[in-house]
Amino acid sequence: MSGDGAIPKISVRGVRKSFGPKIVLDGVDIDCGVGESLVIIGGSGTGKSVLVKCILGLLRPEAGSIRIDGIETVGMPRRERTALMHRFGMLFQGSALFDSLRVWENVAFGLVQGRGMERAKARRIALDKLAAVGLGAEVGELSPAELSGGMQKRVALARAIAAEPEIIFFDEPTTGLDPIMADVINDLIVTLVRQLGATAVSITHDMVSARKIADRIAMLHRGKIIWQGPAGAVDDSGNPYVDQFVHGRAEGPIKMEVRAL
């Protein structure tokens, strides 16, 4: 948090977003400082992905303000938005690799198509980034369908950092991975974000991952941020919602909507 008066890297104020009658974000307020790693936790369907998509500009909130380096981005013209995208990297929950392209072309995609870089140079950078996530050059020639889930996540991570963005978003980076591969991905995230000096915003419901990669944790529940604090304080938050979520208890103030059979 930017308690020292500095302009936060990301500042979200009063963001509301609904789909039909369902209100997903109901006045979200949160900041993320320069170089900080913020992890947003919350149950499935609480709007974590929607919040990140609003910050990225993939969804337009109905109300509220989203500022990057103090500049308002809601309603930003298309051309300026494209320029802003150069500063972002994103790892999608399902990796979202392009099936029709080889692995190295996926990693180099933003460099070649988004920035007009020469293919040979982009290929060299892509292979470097693949090496940074522990994948050899031979993997670069494969198609995404030939990779395991863990390898796809690593490729997606390489693609997210290929253009060395200022802000990187991680959407459920460890979902669907075995614990060892999840730990590998967490280590890579921590290392790469630190190397790049980037600001990171992650969303997850994996508390092992949250504890490992977060400087600060915030919890989203029913469309609002109900708690935020340093990662180390999450176990002693004093908030019954956070306690229930962190300890994974069925009993507590968070009620799962389960229909009787």
Add this chain to the structure above:
Amino acid sequence: MIVFLAAVGAAFLGFLAATGRLVGFALLGLAALFSPPLYPRLILRQVVYMGYYSLPVVGLTAIFTGMVLALQSYTGFSRFNAESAVATVVVLSVTRELGPVIAGLMVAGRVGAAMAAEIGTMRVTDQIDALTTLSTDPFRYLVLPRLLAGLITLPLLVVVADIIGVFGGYIVGTVKLGFNPANYLTQTETYLERMDVISGLVKAGVFGFIVSLMGCYHGYHSRGGAEGVGQATTYAVVSASILILIANYMLTTAFFGR
């Protein structure tokens, strides 16, 4: 009565809203033409996929259409001793109407469905969002190449379909119906005007655009996993087929209506 009128009104407003969304989508796709970078390799790939790989299906349907047309028109014309008009009817029907319509419907089934499925899958697996986050406009990268490919490719396919369709009529006319080959060709050539072919090619361009537009539109707006992609595919083919037939009537009226 009021309930009935409200339902009609709601349906009409829904139709207007859907039309507005579709037109907006098409304009966004075409606007990408004026803001580089364009992707010539992607356009070429779509032209090859849409054109070259559709040749067998378009050729087969065209030849049998020409053959049936010759047989049926002979049956009709022989009842009032006008058999000599068979070659003319075949060539005019194929170039003005059947060539573009049959090719359009075949390409809608083969390519429009594949476009909707491919783009729909990209939508539900976040690949389209990934394009955006990689500073690549999905309209420029996905939609524009397909719209241009449709516009370019279908007229080329229709040239082939016209030739094969007329050839089908010629085969049936000369082999089965006993026409003199030279006379048949003379009849074909004498009454064919340049406008007959041009109108067919203009129609083909419009139909190609419709096929690509419906494939991209329904794919781009698909939701809900495999079921949503399946629905998008169905909508793409059905809506393209209906629009092709409506546009065909309107274009025929524009070209030849009195």
